[in-house]
Amino acid sequence: MASNAQGSPVKALLVDDTAVDALILSTKLRKFHCETTVAKTGKEALDLFHEGKKFDIVLCDKDMPIMNGLEAVEKIRAMGEIDVKIVGLSADYDATEVFMSAGADAFVPKPMKLDVLSAIIQEVINKKNNTMV
Amino acid sequence: MAATMKLSTLGYAASMLSTGLLDEQFQKLLLLQNKSDPNFVAETITLFCEDGEHTIGELTKRLDKQCVNFDEVAAFVHKLEGGSASVGAKRVKNTCIQFLEFCKEKSRDGCLKTLDTLRVVFYEVSGKFKDMLQLEQQQAEATK
Numbered sequence A: 001m002a003s004n005a006q007g008s009p010v011k012a013l014l015v016d017d018t019a020v021d022a023l024i025l026s027t028k029l030r031k032f033h034c035e036t037t038v039a040k041t042g043k044e045a046l047d048l049f050h051e052g053k054k055f056d057i058v059l060c061d062k063d064m065p066i067m068n069g070l071e072a073v074e075k076i077r078a079m080g081e082i083d084v085k086i087v088g089l090s091a092d093y094d095a096t097e098v099f100m101s102a103g104a105d106a107f108v109p110k111p112m113k114l115d116v117l118s119a120i121i122q123e124v125i126n127k128k129n130n131t132m133v
Numbered sequence B: 001m002a003a004t005m006k007l008s009t010l011g012y013a014a015s016m017l018s019t020g021l022l023d024e025q026f027q028k029l030l031l032l033q034n035k036s037d038p039n040f041v042a043e044t045i046t047l048f049c050e051d052g053e054h055t056i057g058e059l060t061k062r063l064d065k066q067c068v069n070f071d072e073v074a075a076f077v078h079k080l081e082g083g084s085a086s087v088g089a090k091r092v093k094n095t096c097i098q099f100l101e102f103c104k105e106k107s108r109d110g111c112l113k114t115l116d117t118l119r120v121v122f123y124e125v126s127g128k129f130k131d132m133l134q135l136e137q138q139q140a141e142a143t144k
Helices: A019-031 A042-050 A069-078 A096-102 A114-132 B007-018 B024-032 B040-063 B070-087 B090-104 B108-142
Strands: A011-015 A035-039 A057-061 A085-090 A106-109
Touching: A011 A019, A011 A042, A019 A035, A019 A057, A019 A114, A019 B024, A019 B040, A019 B070, A035 A042, A042 A057, A042 A069, A057 A069, A057 A114, A069 A085, A069 A096, A085 A096, A085 A114, A096 A106, A106 A114, B007 B024, B007 B108, B024 B040, B024 B070, B040 B070, B040 B108, B070 B090, B070 B108, B090 B108
Parallel strands: A011 A035, A011 A057, A057 A085, A085 A106
Antiparallel strands: none
């Protein structure tokens, strides 16, 4: 199980318009004591960054109305948010290339396994702890 | 298995697994339920049933037109595919995969036939989910 020796929770932004998927992933993130914000579209996610909100990780679905995940990832990176870890998610198993081209750090097919999420969160925690040293 | 779910409910879920209505993804969902998230399974499957009904309604409307926007239809099917994969509703997911093929081929007839199948498999699983939740509630009330 991922743990944070320094104590501050990982701030996660979950971007998904499918309510079931958002509920399941939020619950999984809670298992790792993440502080999770949910956005239903790429635009909502982008607005949060424009408001000055900071996140350690963004978990972003691909297909959403108004603004899809790929466009949101591109625009988040274009804002200068280069440190936040961005993980693309999709039920399309072959979305790796499009997400990586958009600027994501990784792609995980849905549904995301708990052990995969654990490893990703632990990576984020390690990076946070190294930054604080 | 989830400590907070009644054994009879787990038995009901097991029968849905053994008949191929659900797959191992549903078992993983059961494991997420605990004292911190005591209503997780009920909330998840309720959302799935509500979203699924809404999606089937939207698909019916869109395929009722002579001039079908297959991209819009595919978007709805893809969403249901994702949701059904997440809860382990195997037959719904597989039907959505077939549906997406007909969307790619822009075949209205193929889409209409698959929508009929989707209705059958979706209402089969959502009906059983609702029975399962009712059983859980009855058991909870009986032990108060």
